[in-house]
Amino acid sequence: MSGPEPFGARLRRAMDARGPLCVGIDPHAALLAEWGLNDDVAGLERFSRTVVEAVADRVAVLKPQSAFFERFGSRGIAVLETSVAQARAAGALVVMDAKRGDIGSTMAAYAESFLHPDSPLFSDALTVSPYLGYGSLSPAVALARESGTGLFVLALTSNPEGGEVQHAVRADGRSVGATMLGHLAAENAEETPLGSFGAVVGATLGDLSSYDLDINGPLLAPGIGAQGATAADLPAVFGPAVRNVVPSVSRGVLRHGADVVALRDAAERFAEEIRTAVAAV
Numbered sequence: 428m429s430g431p432e433p434f435g436a437r438l439r440r441a442m443d444a445r446g447p448l449c450v451g452i453d454p455h456a457a458l459l460a461e462w463g464l465n466d467d468v469a470g471l472e473r474f475s476r477t478v479v480e481a482v483a484d485r486v487a488v489l490k491p492q493s494a495f496f497e498r499f500g501s502r503g504i505a506v507l508e509t510s511v512a513q514a515r516a517a518g519a520l521v522v523m524d525a526k527r528g529d530i531g532s533t534m535a536a537y538a539e540s541f542l543h544p545d546s547p548l549f550s551d552a553l554t555v556s557p558y559l560g561y562g563s564l565s566p567a568v569a570l571a572r573e574s575g576t577g578l579f580v581l582a583l584t585s586n587p588e589g590g591e592v593q594h595a596v597r598a599d600g601r602s603v604g605a606t607m608l609g610h611l612a613a614e615n616a617e618e619t620p621l622g623s624f625g626a627v628v629g630a631t632l633g634d635l636s637s638y639d640l641d642i643n644g645p646l647l648a649p650g651i652g653a654q655g656a657t658a659a660d661l662p663a664v665f666g667p668a669v670r671n672v673v674p675s676v677s678r679g680v681l682r683h684g685a686d687v688v689a690l691r692d693a694a695e696r697f698a699e700e701i702r703t704a705v706a707a708v
């Protein structure tokens with residue numbers, strides 16, 4: 428009996444059909460205020476519902492940032508559950524940005540929270556931190572394979588502070604970030620059309636030609652918009668791997684709310700800039 432279709436295959440199809448843009452749902456308190464919403468659960472619910480309504484039927488991926496929902500406790504988590512379900516029902520793949528990482532036995536529980544089909548927060552993929560050792564992620568890798576979901580492993584993050592960990596050079600001469608990319612390439616070996624185990628690689632990082640980004644998996648690229656990177660930077664940062672890049676924009680789109688059409692237009696402008704940049708490679 429064949430299992431569920433793997434995340435990588437579903438993502439490739441969505442990217443081909445809708446373009447690769449990922450829109451982040453990041454209900455910052457400042458954005459709620461800009462949208463004329465209260466910094467409470469009702470404001471959170473309205474914000475998230477508006478983003479889903481604006482773009483879930485047209486972008487490949489939506490990426491809710493769990494922290495902004497957790498801020499409101501169990502009622503915030505309930506809004507997150509609803510948002511995930513609504514986004515998936517509208518055809519978007521949901522990458523839960525929760526950056527989980529722990530010893531293996533606890534990692535198994537985190538994985539069940541987001542990657543088990545019976546979980547209320549079941550998502551198509553989860554961001555995870557490998558900095559307790561890549562092997563600590565094994566339970567999440569195993570469950571993702573079983574449930575047809577995926578992982579995005581923090582390899583080279585978009586923030587300037589990340590370098591002190593990720594560029595650190597190991598005894599074998601490889602950097603920590605490169606080692607994570609190597610683990611992912613091994614995870615995705617033989618997978619077609621695309622592996623399900625992606626890396627987070629910031630679009631802000633400039634020339635990455637010293638890294639082997641050819642992991643046969645998706646590269647989630649935050650940093651476009653508010654953090655200063657642009658769609659035009661993508662070819663220079665990612666080189667030939669740009670075909671597997673999922674560029675992620677949160678505040679750059681969200682600042683155009685609360686109007687649904689304005690949000691949609693902003694997402695379409697980013698999508699068009701990305702199309703143009705990638706077509707030139």
Ligand SMILES: O=c1ccn([C@@H]2O[C@H](COP(=O)(O)O)[C@@H](O)[C@H]2O)c(=O)[nH]1
Nearest residue numbers: 451492584585586649653654676677678
């Ligand atoms: O390296 C990383 C990993 C994750 N993020 C997350 O992406 C968004 C970025 O938001 P913007 O408003 O587009 O800057 C946010 O949820 C981060 O937690 C990242 O920025 N960098």
